[in-house]
Amino acid sequence: MSNFPMLSVKETLEKLKSLRSPLVLMHRHPDGDTVGSAFALLHVLKEMGINGYGLCADSMPERLAFMANAFPVFSALPEGDYDIISVDVPSPQQMGELAPHLTGKRAPVLMIDHHAVGTPFAPALIDSTAAAAGELVYLLAEEALRQGIIKQIPLAAKKAIYAALSSDTGCYRYSNTTSRTLRIAAALLEDKGVDSAEINHLLFEAKSERQLKAEAFAIENTHSAKNGKIAWVSITQAERKALGVEDEHLDTMIDMVRSRAGVEIAFVIRESKDGSFKASLRSSGFNVAQIAALFEGGGHVRAAGCTIAASHIDEAVKRLLDALLSRA
Numbered sequence: 406m407s408n409f410p411m412l413s414v415k416e417t418l419e420k421l422k423s424l425r426s427p428l429v430l431m432h433r434h435p436d437g438d439t440v441g442s443a444f445a446l447l448h449v450l451k452e453m454g455i456n457g458y459g460l461c462a463d464s465m466p467e468r469l470a471f472m473a474n475a476f477p478v479f480s481a482l483p484e485g486d487y488d489i490i491s492v493d494v495p496s497p498q499q500m501g502e503l504a505p506h507l508t509g510k511r512a513p514v515l516m517i518d519h520h521a522v523g524t525p526f527a528p529a530l531i532d533s534t535a536a537a538a539g540e541l542v543y544l545l546a547e548e549a550l551r552q553g554i555i556k557q558i559p560l561a562a563k564k565a566i567y568a569a570l571s572s573d574t575g576c577y578r579y580s581n582t583t584s585r586t587l588r589i590a591a592a593l594l595e596d597k598g599v600d601s602a603e604i605n606h607l608l609f610e611a612k613s614e615r616q617l618k619a620e621a622f623a624i625e626n627t628h629s630a631k632n633g634k635i636a637w638v639s640i641t642q643a644e645r646k647a648l649g650v651e652d653e654h655l656d657t658m659i660d661m662v663r664s665r666a667g668v669e670i671a672f673v674i675r676e677s678k679d680g681s682f683k684a685s686l687r688s689s690g691f692n693v694a695q696i697a698a699l700f701e702g703g704g705h706v707r708a709a710g711c712t713i714a715a716s717h718i719d720e721a722v723k724r725l726l727d728a729l730l731s732r733a
């Protein structure tokens with residue numbers, strides 16, 4: 406286990422109160438939970454009188470811009486004094502290109518996360534029963550409210566937390582959705598300013614032309630093994646160029662693979678610009694986090710990710726498939 410202390414919500418709030426110009430770190434290939442949690446936290450900190458900024462190795466996806474525009478986001482470390490806190494980042498690997506810089510004096514001072522498998526790198530508030538990191542940001546905001554540190558949870562924070570929860574639960578459909586998730590969502594919706602239909606439309610329905618192209622590619626190029634129980638798609642840089650799609654357009658390909666009847670384990674492997682192979686895994690029950698951990702990745706029982714070392718994409722597929730076939 407980790408050498409870093411595990412913190413309660415109250416202890417984490419104490420730490421937040423002492424932060425000086427915090428940089429809130431999001432994971433690489435940012436999704437709705439890491440972005441929603443980071444911006445919600447920034448809004449809550451501002452309400453506490455603490456001004457912070459975002460930090461992410463990769464650029465903010467266009468489709469999340471609706472909640473990611475109130476604070477500047479750095480993609481490289483700025484000069485000056487600041488404290489780095491991470492949200493939804495389970496391991497240094499998930500810091501992307503920032504990882505080698507976030508050590509020593511620049512090491513994060515706090516992590517807020519909900520992944521079951523990871524490599525803690527700072528004192529941490531970790532609760533793997535939380536459906537999203539956004540749930541933990543809500544608990545922190547609620548505690549700050551209870552202690553009178555803030556007078557209200559800002560509307561922008563409420564919207565971002567609602568989006569974070571919705572994003573990681575697939576619109577409150579996945580098995581990670583608990584009664585607490587729904588109670589928090591209900592509390593957020595008490596504020597008439599939080600428009601669930603609009604947020605869910607932006608997260609799940611409003612797809613760009615290029616995102617749809619990537620989904621069509623996934624539908625047409627799905628392979629399977631074990632009588633269709635394991636299914637996958639791989640996409641090379643050349644194929645990505647031909648389609649004109651960037652990283653942010655590929656995130657829903659996995660949904661096309663897993664939505665096939667009979668599929669129990671789905672994965673997508675994409676070749677990145679730097680020649681590495683990034684895999685996303687989903688399952689209907691089999692522990693894919695353990696498979697991802699074999700490749701130094703991590704995640705949740707039913708949703709995990711890792712980077713696979715290989716000289717060619719077919720080799721990356723074979724390495725992951727072999728690992729799955731020998732255990733699933």
Ligand SMILES: [Mn+2]
Nearest residue numbers: 438493538573
């Ligand atoms: Mn998350």
